[in-house]
Amino acid sequence: MQDISLHLLDIIENSARANAANIWIEIKVEIMKNILTIHVRDDGDGMDEETLEKAQSPFYTSKSARKKKVGLGIPLFEQHAQMCDGDFTMISKPNVGTELTARFRFDHVDRMPLGDIATTIVSSILGHPEIDFHINLSRKVIDDKEFTYELSTAEIKAELGDIPLSYPDVINYLNETIKEGINKTKMEEI
């Protein structure tokens, strides 16, 4: 995975596979604290303690279609966070959901770029019409000044009624609104 947005997509897929009805995604840049935080929470199946521990091992996967039992998604993301003075935590409860936080030192030379967040978000929203996504982007700069952007697909779906999300004009709408959010929070250049 070359950038954070690809890891994020991978994490979202985990939540989808755990039958989440809602996924909350928060991307936060705090310039004065020099921290980039990626926070993903879902209300899916969750994991017991044993499974949670195994999920962080490279030799575990929940994917039954796999012949070779390797699961690198979470261990790689964790490694990337730790490589740049960050940290990684994952908490989970059966039938409640899973919550994952990865923090990176913002100006660390080895920190992966954020990458194409817009495509990750749009493709996840369209790829999982059954899931409601709650996106929150924020950039906190000097004097606690904050630029934020929020998007909830529940609102969008209510407005659309029975029109599918992959209807051409809706694809364009989603692309544009998310681009506006990324510009507003200046996430395109990190």
Next chain:
Amino acid sequence: MKTLEDLRKIREKAQSEMKTRDQKARVKIVVGMGTSGIAMGAREVMKAILDEVAKRNLDDVLVTQTGEKGLSSMEPVVDVIEEGKPTVTYGNMNPEKARKVIAEHIVNGKVVNDYVVATQS
């Protein structure tokens, strides 16, 4: 600024279009988005497909994504599912190939045999 008002307009337009034909999607495209698929570029394939669907105004196509399917060595993988026809699985996809599949298979109805890795009824 994009607002909910824009969505209302889209809905009205879509509803008036849908009155004139069958509501159901004619074809479903499913992109495999497991860890290995993502690492091999599945997201860019998805992006190209969505871009073509929007550009060509293919309003009877449903695009979605799924997890791993055990075809890791052929990622990125794309399924094309049409009612009454065998499901076609394309493998080793990239954005360029995906655009070709949209043009030839989805629009013109001709399977792109060079990229097919499996078919299944």
